Amino acid sequence: MTVMPNWLDKRAYLTPHKEAIVLNDGSKYTFKQLQHDAKSYAAYLKRQGFNKGDHIALLSSNCYEFAVVIHAFHYIGAVAFLLNTRLTAPELLFQLKDGKVKGLIYHSKYKEVANTLSEQAHLQLITMSAPREEEITDYETEIDLDEVSHILYTSGTTGNPKGVQLTYGNHYWNASSSALNLGLHQDDRWLLSLPMFHVGGLSILYRSVIYGMPVHLHEKFDVEAIHRDIMERGVTIVSVVTLMLEQLMDRLGQEQYPNTFRCMLLGGGPAPKTLVEQCQNRKVPVFQTYGMTETASQFCTLDEDHMLAKIGSSGKPLFPGQLKVVENEDECPANTVGEIVVKGPNVTRGYWKREQANREDFQNGWFKTGDLGYLDDDGFLYVVDRRKDLIISGGENVYPAEIESVLKGHNDIQDAGVVGIQDDRWGEVPITFIVKKDQSLMEEDVINYATQQLAKYKVPKQVYFIDELPRNASRKLQRHKLLEFIKGEK
Amino acid sequence: MTVMPNWLDKRAYLTPHKEAIVLNDGSKYTFKQLQHDAKSYAAYLKRQGFNKGDHIALLSSNCYEFAVVIHAFHYIGAVAFLLNTRLTAPELLFQLKDGKVKGLIYHSKYKEVANTLSEQAHLQLITMSAPREEEITDYETEIDLDEVSHILYTSGTTGNPKGVQLTYGNHYWNASSSALNLGLHQDDRWLLSLPMFHVGGLSILYRSVIYGMPVHLHEKFDVEAIHRDIMERGVTIVSVVTLMLEQLMDRLGQEQYPNTFRCMLLGGGPAPKTLVEQCQNRKVPVFQTYGMTETASQFCTLDEDHMLAKIGSSGKPLFPGQLKVVENEDECPANTVGEIVVKGPNVTRGYWKREQANREDFQNGWFKTGDLGYLDDDGFLYVVDRRKDLIISGGENVYPAEIESVLKGHNDIQDAGVVGIQDDRWGEVPITFIVKKDQSLMEEDVINYATQQLAKYKVPKQVYFIDELPRNASRKLQRHKLLEFIKGEK
Numbered sequence: 001m002t003v004m005p006n007w008l009d010k011r012a013y014l015t016p017h018k019e020a021i022v023l024n025d026g027s028k029y030t031f032k033q034l035q036h037d038a039k040s041y042a043a044y045l046k047r048q049g050f051n052k053g054d055h056i057a058l059l060s061s062n063c064y065e066f067a068v069v070i071h072a073f074h075y076i077g078a079v080a081f082l083l084n085t086r087l088t089a090p091e092l093l094f095q096l097k098d099g100k101v102k103g104l105i106y107h108s109k110y111k112e113v114a115n116t117l118s119e120q121a122h123l124q125l126i127t128m129s130a131p132r133e134e135e136i137t138d139y140e141t142e143i144d145l146d147e148v149s150h151i152l153y154t155s156g157t158t159g160n161p162k163g164v165q166l167t168y169g170n171h172y173w174n175a176s177s178s179a180l181n182l183g184l185h186q187d188d189r190w191l192l193s194l195p196m197f198h199v200g201g202l203s204i205l206y207r208s209v210i211y212g213m214p215v216h217l218h219e220k221f222d223v224e225a226i227h228r229d230i231m232e233r234g235v236t237i238v239s240v241v242t243l244m245l246e247q248l249m250d251r252l253g254q255e256q257y258p259n260t261f262r263c264m265l266l267g268g269g270p271a272p273k274t275l276v277e278q279c280q281n282r283k284v285p286v287f288q289t290y291g292m293t294e295t296a297s298q299f300c301t302l303d304e305d306h307m308l309a310k311i312g313s314s315g316k317p318l319f320p321g322q323l324k325v326v327e328n329e330d331e332c333p334a335n336t337v338g339e340i341v342v343k344g345p346n347v348t349r350g351y352w353k354r355e356q357a358n359r360e361d362f363q364n365g366w367f368k369t370g371d372l373g374y375l376d377d378d379g380f381l382y383v384v385d386r387r388k389d390l391i392i393s394g395g396e397n398v399y400p401a402e403i404e405s406v407l408k409g410h411n412d413i414q415d416a417g418v419v420g421i422q423d424d425r426w427g428e429v430p431i432t433f434i435v436k437k438d439q440s441l442m443e444e445d446v447i448n449y450a451t452q453q454l455a456k457y458k459v460p461k462q463v464y465f466i467d468e469l470p471r472n473a474s475r476k477l478q479r480h481k482l483l484e485f486i487k488g489e490k
Numbered sequence: 491m492t493v494m495p496n497w498l499d500k501r502a503y504l505t506p507h508k509e510a511i512v513l514n515d516g517s518k519y520t521f522k523q524l525q526h527d528a529k530s531y532a533a534y535l536k537r538q539g540f541n542k543g544d545h546i547a548l549l550s551s552n553c554y555e556f557a558v559v560i561h562a563f564h565y566i567g568a569v570a571f572l573l574n575t576r577l578t579a580p581e582l583l584f585q586l587k588d589g590k591v592k593g594l595i596y597h598s599k600y601k602e603v604a605n606t607l608s609e610q611a612h613l614q615l616i617t618m619s620a621p622r623e624e625e626i627t628d629y630e631t632e633i634d635l636d637e638v639s640h641i642l643y644t645s646g647t648t649g650n651p652k653g654v655q656l657t658y659g660n661h662y663w664n665a666s667s668s669a670l671n672l673g674l675h676q677d678d679r680w681l682l683s684l685p686m687f688h689v690g691g692l693s694i695l696y697r698s699v700i701y702g703m704p705v706h707l708h709e710k711f712d713v714e715a716i717h718r719d720i721m722e723r724g725v726t727i728v729s730v731v732t733l734m735l736e737q738l739m740d741r742l743g744q745e746q747y748p749n750t751f752r753c754m755l756l757g758g759g760p761a762p763k764t765l766v767e768q769c770q771n772r773k774v775p776v777f778q779t780y781g782m783t784e785t786a787s788q789f790c791t792l793d794e795d796h797m798l799a800k801i802g803s804s805g806k807p808l809f810p811g812q813l814k815v816v817e818n819e820d821e822c823p824a825n826t827v828g829e830i831v832v833k834g835p836n837v838t839r840g841y842w843k844r845e846q847a848n849r850e851d852f853q854n855g856w857f858k859t860g861d862l863g864y865l866d867d868d869g870f871l872y873v874v875d876r877r878k879d880l881i882i883s884g885g886e887n888v889y890p891a892e893i894e895s896v897l898k899g900h901n902d903i904q905d906a907g908v909v910g911i912q913d914d915r916w917g918e919v920p921i922t923f924i925v926k927k928d929q930s931l932m933e934e935d936v937i938n939y940a941t942q943q944l945a946k947y948k949v950p951k952q953v954y955f956i957d958e959l960p961r962n963a964s965r966k967l968q969r970h971k972l973l974e975f976i977k978g979e980k
Binding site for chain 2: 002003004005010011013014169176179180183184186210211212319320321343344365379
């Protein structure tokens with residue numbers, strides 16, 4: 001058991017007047033202010049009847065209050081369920097029920113869906129803009145690294161979404177390992193425009209409080225605002241996905257970032273070679289990463305020195321982490337593709353209430369990612385296939401199995417297969433192949449149905465009707481064969 | 491249980507060709523070379539019959555091979571006893587026997603004393619300059635942070651020296667906490683001239699392997715060589731005690747260090763105000779620290795921003811650490827002196843085989859340092875009395891109780907009291923007050939006797955004969971009253 005003081009308390013004690021959060025409109029909050037607001041909100045949660053160990057969900061896009069709520073959770077010792085605002089009510093309901101969530105904090109923008117959810121899942125509703133006066137007095141002064149702080153849902157290759165349990169320790173190890181890898185400068189400022197309900201955005205919040213570093217918090221990716229923050233507001237590190245980086249490079253044009261800008265941390269799939277070269281030409285230091293919810297964000301990072309020499313690689317695992325490429329439990333030789341398995345103090349201890357998945361995916365401390373890749377002669381990782389069939393669309397993970405499962409719920413659909421195709425704007429988008437039960441079924445029926453059930457980025461962009469899906473002897477869908485049906489078309 | 495890959499293996503994988511160690515003569519060793527040498531030495535230790543869990547002592551001053559041996563210990567999983575080379579044979583014997591040490595690795599400079607120790611404690615002798623050919627193949631590939639890696643002896647306020655058990659975790663947390671506090675730059679180079687057998691020197695070795703940072707390793711403090719390393723060899727951080735800093739400032743004269751020099755980490759007691767001002771005038775950034783063997787080196791650090799505003803303070807505890815000032819278990823209000831107690835993942839789990847001391851000194855994870863101090867209104871720590879009566883002489887800790895216990899072993903001495911007095915060169919030196927049993931006892935008899943039994947820095951510099959020592963009702967020696975006997979003299 002490793003115990004340390006509450007992080008925000010400690011940070012507000014060490015550097016009370018340092019900026020914690022800077023918003024797009026220029027407003028700033030110090031760690032002392034953030035502490036006050038979080039302790040006041042924690043007092044409010046306590047008055048609402050919430051206590052240590054309670055499961056509470058948060059439905060909000062990025063904003064200052066999001067950070068306040070996250071730290072308030074720590075003061076009362078609640079477990080946070082951060083909801084993806086792009087999901088539909090049925091998708092959210094599944095998580096809330098599966099996670100035995102007791103209360104739902106919502107941003108006023110999401111009042112309508114919050115009401116629906118509250119009714120259907122019998123949740124206590126809590127507004128984010130609660131009255132904040134007195135600070136909490138009786139609270140968790142210490143943090144036990146072994147305790148679960150978050151349950152974040154992720155879809156998998158099979159069945160329903162699973163709740164990834166992340167501990168305080170997972171976050172701490174991620175933050176400290178990242179500092180050992182990227183270094184840590186007195187003047188660092190990290191720009192956060194990724195959704196905070198995903199681990200990639202959330203982890204920046206923890207780096208802020210653990211390092212004592214300002215976060216430039218953006219509600220969403222706005223290329224103008226982010227360009228300005230780098231050029232004029234002293235931002236030194238930005239976390240991006242490929243789509244964002246492309247827009248930033250277009251906006252940069254022939255200009256150059258200030259010398260103090262030192263890291264473009266690139267996640268969510270490999271970047272095209274031309275983009276990396278473009279960055280190199282403009283002296284923009286790109287650090288390609290590999291990580292997932294189960295590793296509390298980045299697990300591997302390719303450093304600037306190898307940005308071009310090892311193009312397409314995600315680098316090496318950060319200091320406390322171990323990574324192997326295996327085939328049938330044996331380690332593969334260099335340059336041979338196998339499944340990527342990882343181990344380390346920032347890896348989740350397992351999924352919430354998913355005993356079978358935990359038995360299958362975790363062995364002797366090693367977590368089987370399901371991703372395929374290889375290590376080259378120098379030990380650099382190349383990911384060749386993210387979680388078999390995973391589609392990454394605009395930085396969001398889309399799992400074919402989840403969409404198929406929803407489509408098969410339609411009365412007139414007998415079978416459904418989903419794959420990703422290349423897309424200029426989103427990187428990839430899902431398309432679907434349908435076997436009809438009722439011949440009157442039309443493309444728009446499928447789209448409409450999917451739109452009701454699934455987040456917009458998961459809705460298939462094209463629908464193909466076929467007679468039978470390609471399945472192997474054991475009836476497993478062979479998704480790679482689906483694409484052959486449309487090859488002739490293109 | 492937190493597990494990570496062997497540190498040197500991981501580092502040699504991440505940055506094989508980066509400099510690990512730079513010596514005074516300019517020779518350099520990469521992490522890959524250090525790994526090879528350590529693995530070869532580990533193979534040699536294994537051939538000598540040593541295995542996981544064995545207690546092995548090392549008697550050496552600073553040198554490259556010291557680092558090799560330290561890492562070799564980790565490969566075989568041995569527990570290291572690092573011996574202070576300034577101690578006498580009887581002092582060393584005590585540690586070796588108390589620690590159930592099985593083997594002694596010695597530098598050729600200490601061959602004679604090693605032979606004596608080996609005979610008297612039945613130790614297997616191992617030379618540092620062993621043949622190094624093949625690397626070890628069957629070794630500890632992982633490090634469990636909860637395992638003890640070192641037992642380092644420290645004298646206390648009462649009785650015999652005690653072995654402080656330090657785990658891998660204590661070292662890791664110290665290294666990562668220090669990086670969070672001081673930052674971490676790509677071009678950092680840390681100069682190590684403190685003895686590596688003390689935790690202050692040893693901890694720099696761990697920072698090197700964990701950060702991937704070159705250490706400039708000096709056998710001893712040589713003001714010319716250290717000045718040169720800062721001015722010409724790109725050293726950015728130097729660990730010093732007051733005596734060293736004074737000499738460095740004298741040598742600096744009207745020159746200035748390069749802008750890249752960013753930290754003079756000052757341990758071993760508070761610095762005189764004039765010295766800190768001198769540093770400020772010459773733009774030398776001084777970071778005053780407070781720490782001890784039991785906290786695996788620095789626990790608190792005063793940052794550069796408060797160097798003058800909070801002169802005399804040791805700052806605030808590093809991120810994962812907690813500190814309180816207590817009187818009878820109650821927390822003292824601000825500006826009130828009490829005992830300093832600390833808690834955190836870099837604090838020792840306890841002393842080796844000292845159940846009573848462990849019961850007394852450790853409570854609910856808090857360690858009672860025995861030092862007295864107070865926190866000011868802003869929470870900055872001021873240490874007013876290091877471990878009641880502790881004398882700090884040239885950076886070495888000298889405990890009156892230990893010297894008294896030795897002196898009382900003399901046939902002609904009935905009672906003895908020891909206190910420290912100010913000394914221009916060493917900061918403080920011990921002096922003694924003796925109650926004779928036999929009136930023929932002379933000052934030189936006392937000095938000669940002490941010289942045989944005690945390290946030179948512990949030998950009293952003056953001897954006063956008095957009729958009776960001042961003791962309170964419970965017969966406890968009142969050392970502060972001893973100084974009154976000689977007040978008239980000065």
